[in-house]
Amino acid sequence: MSNQTILVLDFGGQYKELIARRVRECNVLSLIKPGNLPIEEIKAMAPIGIIFTGGPNSVYEEGAPRCNPELFSLGIPILGICYGLQLMCYTLQGEVRPAELREYGTIEVTVDPASALFSGLDAAQTTLMSHTDQVVGLPEGFVSIAHSQNCPNAAIANVARKLYGVQFHPEVEHTKNGTQILRNFVYNVCGATGDYTMDDFIETQVKAIREKVGNDRILLGLSGGVDSSVCAALLSKAVPGQLFCVFVDHGLMRKNEGDEVEAAFANRDLHFIRVNAEERFLSKLAGVTDPETKRKIIGAEFIAVFEEEARKLSNIKYLAQGTIYPDVIESGANNSANIKSHHNVGGLPERMDFRGIVEPLRGLFKDEVRVLGHRLGLPEALVERQPFPGPGLAIRVIGDITKEKLEILRDADAIFRQELEAAHYDAHQYFAVLTNVRSVGVMGDGRTYDYTVALRAIRTSDFMTCTFAEVPYEILGKVSSRIVNEVPHVNRVVYDITGKPPATVEWE
Structure with a gap:
């Protein structure tokens, strides 16, 4: 990989996205992969460090997520968080038991400022704890570098092997200096140089898009939201004149929004196609009151409009989408709960005649997308636009529409x-x-x-x-x-x- 990378191995943690995001805030690329990722793939990725996420299991229970013990012999620095700390200790012959007193919520912890993990911090730290188990016996070579009133091993370290663990969650806002702790791990322990920037992301994505698409044409459903707008700007920069933006005006947008979107892309090197489909969408939604049904109907109609517009255009080979990482999470990927479905996530019907999908923003968080939009020269009003759901006002009108x-x-x-x-x-x-x-x-x-x-x-x-x-x-x-x-x-x-x-x- 061209960028130094921190690999986030997921063991079912609800905060895995936040861990990755905090690392990126430190100008270091982070990638989330399952905790059972084969060791050969990890070696091929050559990460400068690995972070184990938390998880809901007890590490000593049968069927609990495990990692390959060989990981600890690769010489790659590892930081275990919550379950990740316990997994590290358990795998290396330490002892993990149910805690006599569970810790939930904001907990005061005393850390060792001499440790590389807590460099520049005061000894007294406010953290977020959420655990029913705790480490009661450290593996050989480990020492405690933090404790709370009820947890003697709130953080541990094997300095020689560059193995660290924290029982609390540094990735959440409730841990006051959590980002600094992650920064210390990434820079002090892993030796990061901070080579991940949005300018670098643009350069990498432009190259990747050109290699994938070549001289072929791309069709993008432009909603006018931040994600699809930034996607359009990036694609028009990568392949000028090859992007066809279909702006479906479904009659479900905010006041004057359709005209504002059209004006914002008037001077971009792309083809802007506005489809006035208000009557079509409203007829499909007539009498529908269930919100999930509304979403499915709107998603299906978007796809249908794309199909129709694609047939009108010659040689459209790729469909682009403004999918970002939280979209994937909320649609039930990566073992997360299926909270809501999103119309731009999920497999396309087989009848859609595209060679492939282009999703250049799929790995970015919303704040990164906005930064990217500014870098690409989009108007402030568009980049900082209020978040707006794909189904539009259909899910802000309760009941029938x-x-x-x-x-x-x-x-x-x-x-x-x-x-x-x-x-x-x-x-x-x-x-x-x-x-x-x-x-x-x-x-x-x-x-x-x-x-x-x-x-x-x-x-x-x-x-x-x-x-x-x-x-x-x-x-x-x-x-x-x-x-x-x-x-x-x-x-x-x-x-x-x-x-x-x-x-x-x-x-x-």
């Missing part, structure tokens, strides 16, 4: 976004939802029976979890007043104060 409901939601949503942006309020995502609740109200001298609009604003670092944004009442009051006065058929506005979990960011 009509053109009237969509117009109501567009106007309400635009007001909410305008007011938050005018107030320079800092939230990572904010939008309106048209509920299927109607209630009695009084407007003027008359009684009304109209819709309730819900507002949602959240704060998050990764969109895997979030908290609701505590928007000041003054702003919410202004938004509410404008919506009920300016948007027909709305007489009540409510604010969603639920985090993720237990809720998801979207209502459907």
